[in-house]
Amino acid sequence: MSIAAKYYPNEPEQPVVKVTQIPGPESKKAIESLGKVFDSRPVYFVADYEKSNGNYIADVDGNVYLDLYAQIASIALGYNNPALIEAAKSPEMIRAIVERPALGNFPGKDLEGILKNLLKVAPKGQDHIWSGLSGADANELAFKAAFMWYQGQKRGYNTAWTAEENESTMKNQAPGSPDLAVISFKRAFHGRLFASASVTASKPVHKIDLPSFKWPKAEFPAYKYPLEANAEYNKAEDARCLEIVENIIKTWQVPVAALIIEPVQSEGGDNHASAEFFQGLRDVTLKHGVVFIVDEVQTGVGATGSFWAHEHFNITPPPDLVTFSKKFQSAGYWFHNPEFIPAAPYRQFNTWCGDPARMILAGAIAKEIVDNDLVSKAKEVGDYLYGKLEELQAKYPRHLQNLRGKGRATFIAWDLESAEKRNEFLYRLKQNGVNCGGCAEVSVRLRPTLTFEKKHVDIFVSVVAKVLADFV
Amino acid sequence: MSIAAKYYPNEPEQPVVKVTQIPGPESKKAIESLGKVFDSRPVYFVADYEKSNGNYIADVDGNVYLDLYAQIASIALGYNNPALIEAAKSPEMIRAIVERPALGNFPGKDLEGILKNLLKVAPKGQDHIWSGLSGADANELAFKAAFMWYQGQKRGYNTAWTAEENESTMKNQAPGSPDLAVISFKRAFHGRLFASASVTASKPVHKIDLPSFKWPKAEFPAYKYPLEANAEYNKAEDARCLEIVENIIKTWQVPVAALIIEPVQSEGGDNHASAEFFQGLRDVTLKHGVVFIVDEVQTGVGATGSFWAHEHFNITPPPDLVTFSKKFQSAGYWFHNPEFIPAAPYRQFNTWCGDPARMILAGAIAKEIVDNDLVSKAKEVGDYLYGKLEELQAKYPRHLQNLRGKGRATFIAWDLESAEKRNEFLYRLKQNGVNCGGCAEVSVRLRPTLTFEKKHVDIFVSVVAKVLADFV
Numbered sequence: 001m002s003i004a005a006k007y008y009p010n011e012p013e014q015p016v017v018k019v020t021q022i023p024g025p026e027s028k029k030a031i032e033s034l035g036k037v038f039d040s041r042p043v044y045f046v047a048d049y050e051k052s053n054g055n056y057i058a059d060v061d062g063n064v065y066l067d068l069y070a071q072i073a074s075i076a077l078g079y080n081n082p083a084l085i086e087a088a089k090s091p092e093m094i095r096a097i098v099e100r101p102a103l104g105n106f107p108g109k110d111l112e113g114i115l116k117n118l119l120k121v122a123p124k125g126q127d128h129i130w131s132g133l134s135g136a137d138a139n140e141l142a143f144k145a146a147f148m149w150y151q152g153q154k155r156g157y158n159t160a161w162t163a164e165e166n167e168s169t170m171k172n173q174a175p176g177s178p179d180l181a182v183i184s185f186k187r188a189f190h191g192r193l194f195a196s197a198s199v200t201a202s203k204p205v206h207k208i209d210l211p212s213f214k215w216p217k218a219e220f221p222a223y224k225y226p227l228e229a230n231a232e233y234n235k236a237e238d239a240r241c242l243e244i245v246e247n248i249i250k251t252w253q254v255p256v257a258a259l260i261i262e263p264v265q266s267e268g269g270d271n272h273a274s275a276e277f278f279q280g281l282r283d284v285t286l287k288h289g290v291v292f293i294v295d296e297v298q299t300g301v302g303a304t305g306s307f308w309a310h311e312h313f314n315i316t317p318p319p320d321l322v323t324f325s326k327k328f329q330s331a332g333y334w335f336h337n338p339e340f341i342p343a344a345p346y347r348q349f350n351t352w353c354g355d356p357a358r359m360i361l362a363g364a365i366a367k368e369i370v371d372n373d374l375v376s377k378a379k380e381v382g383d384y385l386y387g388k389l390e391e392l393q394a395k396y397p398r399h400l401q402n403l404r405g406k407g408r409a410t411f412i413a414w415d416l417e418s419a420e421k422r423n424e425f426l427y428r429l430k431q432n433g434v435n436c437g438g439c440a441e442v443s444v445r446l447r448p449t450l451t452f453e454k455k456h457v458d459i460f461v462s463v464v465a466k467v468l469a470d471f472v
Numbered sequence: 473m474s475i476a477a478k479y480y481p482n483e484p485e486q487p488v489v490k491v492t493q494i495p496g497p498e499s500k501k502a503i504e505s506l507g508k509v510f511d512s513r514p515v516y517f518v519a520d521y522e523k524s525n526g527n528y529i530a531d532v533d534g535n536v537y538l539d540l541y542a543q544i545a546s547i548a549l550g551y552n553n554p555a556l557i558e559a560a561k562s563p564e565m566i567r568a569i570v571e572r573p574a575l576g577n578f579p580g581k582d583l584e585g586i587l588k589n590l591l592k593v594a595p596k597g598q599d600h601i602w603s604g605l606s607g608a609d610a611n612e613l614a615f616k617a618a619f620m621w622y623q624g625q626k627r628g629y630n631t632a633w634t635a636e637e638n639e640s641t642m643k644n645q646a647p648g649s650p651d652l653a654v655i656s657f658k659r660a661f662h663g664r665l666f667a668s669a670s671v672t673a674s675k676p677v678h679k680i681d682l683p684s685f686k687w688p689k690a691e692f693p694a695y696k697y698p699l700e701a702n703a704e705y706n707k708a709e710d711a712r713c714l715e716i717v718e719n720i721i722k723t724w725q726v727p728v729a730a731l732i733i734e735p736v737q738s739e740g741g742d743n744h745a746s747a748e749f750f751q752g753l754r755d756v757t758l759k760h761g762v763v764f765i766v767d768e769v770q771t772g773v774g775a776t777g778s779f780w781a782h783e784h785f786n787i788t789p790p791p792d793l794v795t796f797s798k799k800f801q802s803a804g805y806w807f808h809n810p811e812f813i814p815a816a817p818y819r820q821f822n823t824w825c826g827d828p829a830r831m832i833l834a835g836a837i838a839k840e841i842v843d844n845d846l847v848s849k850a851k852e853v854g855d856y857l858y859g860k861l862e863e864l865q866a867k868y869p870r871h872l873q874n875l876r877g878k879g880r881a882t883f884i885a886w887d888l889e890s891a892e893k894r895n896e897f898l899y900r901l902k903q904n905g906v907n908c909g910g911c912a913e914v915s916v917r918l919r920p921t922l923t924f925e926k927k928h929v930d931i932f933v934s935v936v937a938k939v940l941a942d943f944v
Contacts, residue, residue, distance in 0.1 A: 037591060038583070038584075071577075074824070088565075097556075097833060099551055105516050106517065106518075111506060115510055128510075134823070137665070140665045151680075173686070176681075194685070208620075208633055209648075212644040213683060217642075217643070325823075347677060351606070351607065
């Protein structure tokens with residue numbers, strides 16, 4: 001039995017589009033009304049989640065779209081999943097909603113079990129967790145852990161702070177508030193708070209007008225596609241980029257305490273890099289005592305054909321900190337070295353220290369993925385999808401440039417000729433009942449759920465073919 | 473009928489303490505086990521939320537404490553509140569848990585109603601909301617809005633960014649990433665992410681080892697108590713502190729774009745300031761074009777005898793941005809000037825843009841507070857409590873110094889002689905069945921829920937009296 005059939009016996013057979021322009025008239029009215037209290041300008045359409053089912057999202061005009069965007073890559077199992085509804089109705093969940101504890105001071109007796117459910121799917125080599133609330137929050141909490149560890153290495157893990165440190169930090173001055181940097185990559189996206197925006201470098205709109213830490217950006221490899229035909233070029237590109245990273249670490253005006261990277265740069269254009277490149281980063285960070293942080297916020301939870309995307313690379317030793325959010329619903333970071341827990345308590349701390357309601361949901365998601373082997377299934381479906389897209393590419397090479405994500409399950413993207421054409425293409429997909437997202441300026445990114453199957457691939461591919469048939 | 477009796481027919485009559493040391497043996501075991509996967513060093517005891525009821529929190533040793541700490545001031549209505557349980561079981565909540573939308577792109581049709589429920593209790597003068605996930609997140613989102621507005625004033629609200637701005641921001645350099653400051657106050661607490669930690673200045677443990685923005689700290693008035701007997705001194709203190717604020721704004725090395733302040737500095741010691749001081753800040757921020765942000769994360773939602781604490785001050789015009797979290801369960805900021813929505817969309821934006829599950833709960837909390845007039849009731853209970861504490865103060869002046877929060881409902885605090893004595897006092901309260909928190913170094917802060925009544929006051933005061941009877 002297919003997983004979609006198991007979860008979603010009433011999933012629509014195909015998209016339904018009842019309007020010619022999207023948003024339709026009812027969505028438009030709702031967007032205008034919502035706009036009086038909320039910034040509704042980025043709204044594509046107003047959804048009807050009661051009527052959404054499986055891989056299909058419904059809107060208030062009665063349209064039903066096959067969803068390959070899935071809430072900006074943050075829905076793992078489709079809409080109205082019965083196992084998650086059951087988790088949402090459980091007494092444990094109701095308690096987590098109504099009695100939200102300050103987890104650091106007054107955890108409930110069920111917290112340990114909740115965390116252990118999450119740890120069952122920790123990345124290879126990781127056995128601790130610290131919980132946060134969003135991707136940006138997870139990355140900034142990871143930076144905190146990294147900076148505390150880095151300074152702890154210098155002064156001694158158990159060494160008390162000096163009076164000078166205590167006094168200077170209250171004035172935001174060194175040595176208590178040291179000048180340290182996190183290195184990241186051009187085209188990276190790690191969030192939009194102040195430290196996370198300082199390592200983000202995909203689009204000006206994320207950053208303009210915000211004061212930022214003056215942290216450096218290295219270059220992420222820019223491969224030529226198809227990979228097989230450009231192996232030598234791409235290998236040289238790895239070496240070039242690794243050299244830039246090491247040079248920055250050695251010469252930056254303040255010490256570089258940490259490096260953060262996505263296994264696939266997602267918001268920045270679905271830019272892939274090789275296992276050799278990631279191992280090279282591990283080597284160079286170890287050599288220079290730099291904390292190695294992998295941001296799995298968008299790539300994690302199965303969509304690349306491995307529970308965590310960086311597991312494809314077999315990085316040895318494993319990364320120091322791995323952050324997560326989005327499809328996991330809960331957020332935070334994984335780690336294995338207990339020295340990433342500072343010697344003094346109350347340093348990595350805040351009122352809530354995460355949200356047990358979202359952790360319970362994450363546990364339920366993890367269980368469904370494991371029990372139903374959804375990662376392997378996504379890989380199979382992704383390979384099938386990639387093959388179909390290669391066929392389309394042969395027919396429409398101008399509109400399917402740099403097709404990428406082979407062997408990465410459904411984590412697939414390609415480029416169009418221009419931003420205008422990409423946007424027009426995405427709009428026409430919607431008009432034909434497919435909700436799909438872009439990334440960077442000219443790319444289409446596919447981010448279906450883990451319940452996306454071959455039958456959904458066929459519908460998607462036929463809509464793409466239909467749109468491309470008269471796409472200029 | 474009393475509100476506690478209405479909500480909590482089975483609320484315990486009094487605390488139960490079954491152990492001599494806290495944490496008890498079962499808590500100790502659970503803390504040790506939890507410690508293998510989570511930093512459990514700050515845990516006071518492991519709670520049993522199933523058995524917690526109303527104003528009483530239970531632990532795994534069978535102890536039942538009268539709770540005046542309420543999850544670091546973040547539970548509004550007590551434990552296992554039937555109205556909130558009903559909200560948690562609603563189809564709307566289950567949908568919000570299972571189908572977490574990217575609210576900015578694909579809001580559900582119920583979002584407008586959810587937001588309008590929150591706006592019913594917006595601070596006087598505010599009619600817009602932007603939602604976040606925690607107090608630190610709310611403050612940083614407010615900073616983003618403030619910086620965008622401030623730069624928009626300079627370049628023109630509708631003016632496009634220059635090529636130089638677009639290019640420089642990708643390198644974290646001005647003019648795209650401008651050097652701007654937020655002014656805050658010594659002893660302030662606004663969170664522990666990087667920008668929020670840069671405005672926090674209550675304890676080194678919140679800040680040590682984190683790179684910070686080199687933002688200035690003004691002085692928060694340090695009043696002499698009782699206020700009536702020190703009116704002249706305190707008035708001069710207001711003037712002194714206002715002058716410092718204005719001097720910093722005029723002379724700081726980078727432009728000061730925003731000012732953030734708590735209506736009562738909470739974590740930093742329950743430091744109060746007068747309505748005149750707050751009006752003075754409004755005047756000086758207006759004069760210099762500085763965004764005025766009031767942080768109501770801990771003070772909001774009724775505990776001071778007004779739904780939002782700064783409403784006591786009748787600030788005119790109202791603050792530009794008011795942040796909230798904790799007892800509201802949802803987080804974000806209120807505002808009224810539509811220019812705090814940037815001219816271009818996608819600037820104040822992220823994947824989730826808040827959590828509708830927590831917003832639904834906030835709406836239910838707000839409804840209960842309004843329908844049952846809980847703010848007035850808190851005021852009445854607080855006045856009663858303050859009177860009882862004044863009586864104890866007369867008897868034990870050494871252990872009840874600087875009693876403060878008169879006329880601020882249950883938002884009451886006082887000082888002991890030293891940190892050691894404060895900590896010993898709090899521990900002995902626990903041994904006698906009262907869970908209570910501290911703030912700053914030597915203060916006790918009371919943060920009961922809005923269902924705390926005179927009968928609970930009597931129990932609390934009798935335990936304090938018992939502890940103080942042989943307190944050296």
